[in-house]
Amino acid sequence: MDVYAIVECKQAHCGNTTAILLGVLQGIKGDLVGSSKDDSFVDFVCPQCGFGSRRPIPSFRQEEPLTPPPNPIRYPRDLFHESLKCEKVGCTAHARVHTPGETSTSGTTPKIAASKWHGMTGITCSQGHPLKLHPEVL
Ligand SMILES: [Zn+2]
Ligand SMILES: [Zn+2]
Numbered sequence: 001m002d003v004y005a006i007v008e009c010k011q012a013h014c015g016n017t018t019a020i021l022l023g024v025l026q027g028i029k030g031d032l033v034g035s036s037k038d039d040s041f042v043d044f045v046c047p048q049c050g051f052g053s054r055r056p057i058p059s060f061r062q063e064e065p066l067t068p069p070p071n072p073i074r075y076p077r078d079l080f081h082e083s084l085k086c087e088k089v090g091c092t093a094h095a096r097v098h099t100p101g102e103t104s105t106s107g108t109t110p111k112i113a114a115s116k117w118h119g120m121t122g123i124t125c126s127q128g129h130p131l132k133l134h135p136e137v138l
Contacts, residue, residue: 001064002021002022002064002065002068002074003021003022003062003063003064004019004020004021004022004062004063004064004065004069004072005019005020005021005022005025005057005060005061005062006018006019006060006061006062006063006069007019007020007042007044007055007060008061009046009048009049009051010051010053010055010121011046011049011051011119013049014046014048014049014051016046016047016048016049018044018046018047018071018073018100019063019065019069019070019071019072019073020072020073021072021073021074021075022062024073024074024075024076024078024079025042025057025060027076028042028076028079028081028096028098029041029042029057030042030043030054030096030126031126032124032126032127032128033093033126033127033128039056040056040057040058041054041055041056041057042054042055042057042098043055043095043096043097043098043123044097044098044099045097045098045099045110045112045117046099046112047099047100047110047111047112048112049112050112050113050116050117050118050119051117051118051119051121052097052099052117052118052119052120052121052123053119053120053121053122053123054121054122054123054124071100073100075104077101077104077105077106077108078100078101078104079098079099079100079101080098080099080100080101080102080108080109080110080111081096081097081098082096082097082098082099082110082114083095083096084096084097084125084131085125086125086127086129086131087129087131087132088125088129091125091127091129093125093126093127093129094125094126095123095124095125095126095131096126097117097120097123099111099112099117120132
């Protein structure tokens with residue numbers, strides 16, 4: 001049976017859930033320079049409202065559904081990945097955020113346009129600098 005991690009959007013009034021196959025989730029987990037392996041996380045943008053946040057992987061509910069959930073993320077290509085440059089002067093690191101893609105092809109576009117992304121709560125570059133991404137300054 002396939003085990004999915006259920007990623008619930010933390011934004012009030014959204015409540016969207018995205019089911020990501022556990023193996024795919026393991027492939028996109030982030031790590032900070034010098035951090036231990038125990039605090040793995042994923043920087044995820046909700047495909048419905050565009051709310052981005054850093055989420056600890058152990059916080060996700062895991063399910064083994066009898067039938068596949070709607071719009072599941074089953075393959076790495078189902079996801080769109082974006083590298084966001086750190087804005088701290090002198091830092092060349094990037095943050096990697098992930099969100100479901102429009103199609104399962106290479107060169108896909110995000111289901112929700114990057115200009116609608118907001119929040120980015122807790123997301124940092126790989127050196128740990130907080131990301132300052134707000135749609136109004138894009
Ligand atoms: Zn949402
Ligand atoms: Zn940085």
